[in-house]
Amino acid sequence: MSGLTIIELPRSLAESALAHLKQAGRDGLEGVALWAGERDGNTFRIRRTIIPEQDATRTEQGLLYVVPGAELRRLNQELYEAGLTLVAQIHSHPTSAYHSDTDDAYPIVTVLGGVSVVVPYFGRKGINLTTWEVYRLQTGRHWAHLSSFEKTALLHLVDDTPRRPFRWYWPWR
Incomplete structure (x- = not known):
């Protein structure tokens, strides 16, 4: 994912x-x-949202989710087969x-240039890039925090909702 300059995120997949x-x-x-x-050159087009099997817990240190290894292997195989x-x-x-x-x-x-998005308040504020924090994986497994300008330059929300055809309604009909 290194070298990506645009990630297109369809609104329906964000939702x-x-x-x-x-x-x-x-x-x-x-x-x-x-x-x-x-990936298409420097643009990445998101085609699928995946909700993996996950175990979420509350501990004395805070909240935690875990995706079991078997689920990660299954997802890896599924993605490979789907290209x-x-x-x-x-x-x-x-x-x-x-x-x-x-x-x-x-x-x-875990791929260089991959993205990690953290959404506050359990997502109750909806799709709002200004409140989301975005990080990008750099060399040495370091997650770099993206500035407001960097995250909006990288993540492009694409409106993919179907539009109704326009119809004229004449008052004399």
């Missing part, structure tokens, strides 16, 4: 990920979703968004 994060949040738990798609690549992970926090030490140490996306 499906957020719906999962909100549902987990209703139970007071973090949730995680993944985005996969295809898709994992580009981003998105997960929620109960309050402010930031990359925790656990997020740094145990990412699902």
Whole structure:
């Protein structure tokens, strides 16, 4: 994912990920979703939101989610067979968004240039890049925090909702 300058995220796929994060949040738990798609030069087009099997818990140190190894293997095989690549992970926090030490140490996306999005307040504020924190995996397994300008330059929300055809309605009919 190194060299990517644009990641196109269809609104419907962002909404499906957020719906999962909100549902987990209703139970007071973090949730995680993944985005996969295809690379075309310096642009990556997200084609699928994946909600992996996950175990979310509450500990004395805070909230935690775990995706079992068998599920990660299954997803890897499924993506390979579909010709898709994992580009981003998105997960929620109960309050402010930031990359925790656990997020740094145990990412699902491990490819250089991959993206990790952290959504505050269990996603209750909806699709709002200004409140989401975005990180990018750099050399040495370091997650670099993207500035507001960098994240909006990288992540492009694409409106993919179907439009109704325009119809004229004449008052004399």
